[in-house]
Amino acid sequence: MIVEYIRYRVPADLRDEFEAAYARAAVPLGAAPQCVEYELTRCTEDEQSYILRIVWTSEEDHLTGFRKSEHFTAFFEQIRPYVDRIEEMRHYRRTAVAGAGGSVPTLYDWAGGTEAFERLTAAFYREVLKDDLVGPLFAHMDPGHPKYVAMWLSEVFGGPARYTEERGGYHHMLSRHLGKGITERQRRRWVGLLLDAADEVGLPDDPEFRAAFVGYLEWGTRLALANSQPDAHPVQQAPVPHWGWGVAPPYLGA
Numbered sequence: 119m120i121v122e123y124i125r126y127r128v129p130a131d132l133r134d135e136f137e138a139a140y141a142r143a144a145v146p147l148g149a150a151p152q153c154v155e156y157e158l159t160r161c162t163e164d165e166q167s168y169i170l171r172i173v174w175t176s177e178e179d180h181l182t183g184f185r186k187s188e189h190f191t192a193f194f195e196q197i198r199p200y201v202d203r204i205e206e207m208r209h210y211r212r213t214a215v216a217g218a219g220g221s222v223p224t225l226y227d228w229a230g231g232t233e234a235f236e237r238l239t240a241a242f243y244r245e246v247l248k249d250d251l252v253g254p255l256f257a258h259m260d261p262g263h264p265k266y267v268a269m270w271l272s273e274v275f276g277g278p279a280r281y282t283e284e285r286g287g288y289h290h291m292l293s294r295h296l297g298k299g300i301t302e303r304q305r306r307r308w309v310g311l312l313l314d315a316a317d318e319v320g321l322p323d324d325p326e327f328r329a330a331f332v333g334y335l336e337w338g339t340r341l342a343l344a345n346s347q348p349d350a351h352p353v354q355q356a357p358v359p360h361w362g363w364g365v366a367p368p369y370l371g372a
């Protein structure tokens with residue numbers, strides 16, 4: 119992906135027209151398959167200064183794909199009157215310096231941290247071991263297993279990277295599922311028991327947290343099932359995934 123910045127200087131008397139033209143131009147821009155996202159911002163300290171940021175799938179996709187498409191023709195028709203107001207129009211490559219700020223708590227913090235995930239997995243595996251469908255899979259489980267899974271979940275949801283540092287990371291987790299031949303009924307039971315345990319130990323039950331939590335469980339258990347099949351050839355090395363709030367951020371009050 120590549121980020122294009124277009125800086126405009128637009129006199130105050132053209133501001134409304136300019137923004138209206140961009141609102142129309144945004145329709146074909148947003149429909150272009152080469153466009154990942156876009157945003158037009160106006161400077162608060164200098165209201166004549168605008169920056170349009172467009173994230174493209176690649177520089178080449180922008181220059182040879184979009185520029186030769188009917189989306190470009192429709193886009194350009196709207197913004198043509200402002201082309202001579204452009205002060206800079208260049209592509210920028212992202213660097214490794216990027217990240218989220220502290221304004222939104224992680225799912226890990228929201229859940230109550232390591233202690234909450236340890237309570238969760240302790241209650242969960244107590245029931246798992248008694249369960250007729252999934253219990254046999256865990257008959258020889260390591261006594262530390264509940265804590266290891268709590269460590270994994272903590273890392274996934276934004277807590278410390280202890281599973282990576284102390285337990286072998288993604289590769290180790292994967293190796294524990296290989297060849298287990300997990301069935302769909304077992305996967306469903308596993309998810310059901312984990313959600314029961316979440317209620318039992320009082321994990322937050324607000325819609326946003328539970329939606330994100332269940333989203334991860336659906337994703338993770340479907341991968342665990344697929345990777346556990348005898349004919350599976352999963353990726354062997356990968357980072358531990360990081361799961362966020364998705365489309366419904368936490369409700370932090372009005």
Ligand code: HEM
Binds near residue numbers: 255259285291309343
């Ligand atoms: C989001 C979904 C899942 C996560 C995050 C997860 C996580 C883990 C982790 C981290 C380990 C390795 C623990 C360690 O030794 O370090 C593990 C092992 C294991 N998992 Fe999963 N798992 C998931 C889904 C499932 C499902 C659906 C099943 C079966 C129904 C399953 C069955 C097992 C078994 C049998 C082991 C080996 C236990 C032992 O003998 O020590 N897992 N899992």
